[in-house]
Amino acid sequence: MSIRHSLLALLHEGPRYGYRLKSEFEDRTGASWPLNIGQVYTTLDRLERDDLVRKEGADGEGHVIYRITAKGQTEVSSWFSSPVSRAAPPRNELAIKLALGLTLPGVDVGAIIQAQRGVSIRALQDYTKARRDTAAQHRPADTARLLVLDSLIFQTEAEVRWLDLCEARLMQLANPPR
Known part of the structure; x- marks a missing residue:
């Protein structure tokens, strides 16, 4: 930012x-x-x-x-x-944590995923409630706040979907095809 x-x-x-x-x-x-x-x-x-x-x-x-x-x-x-550059995406602490956790002994990556999913779902609920409350006020000045909340909702939804994918990949690692 x-x-x-x-x-x-x-x-x-x-x-x-x-x-x-x-x-x-x-x-x-x-x-x-x-x-x-x-x-x-x-x-x-x-x-x-x-x-x-x-x-x-x-x-x-x-x-x-x-x-x-x-x-x-x-x-x-x-x-x-000027558009926002995507050439150098910002560092994602969660992605780094999971990537390193997979490569180090003794790290329960599944537990990291579960804990993060809980935090992300609570955040998604909070953002959604804030969006609903803001939209209910019907004030033109709230459009900027609604745009920010929409962005946060979409990002958090994407994070939860990504965590589902990470969990599925962990299961594949634990149960390789025969």
Whole structure:
């Protein structure tokens, strides 16, 4: 996830201070990916270093206000117009855990699969309930949260299907064809 580009996108609407950026990011993404405020300010420092934002001074309450630069506007426009690359998929901790577990003695990969399936199904239930509750409110502003929840539901459904496949492969290993 690109915090860098997310903050630039929010600043594209207008100047903001760090905590407001954090709050708006979490509100607009349905609080699915909470941000650490330290990460926000570290990212803002890097954006300033790269001439993508500049400090505008304080707002009277001690908040340092940031404004996007022309270079930052170009960067965020480019981000929105470019597809997300699939060339280097993000690391999947669960896939790594299962792959390593299969190659090390004494690791009960079946137990790992079962434990993860339970966590994934509970998450799927939570996401589905949150989606149902959000959709029932019929507010146009909730569309962004619904999109995020749909994405999380689809990803979690895919993970459960993949865990089923992993379990089937384990059974094949335990009972090879004759």
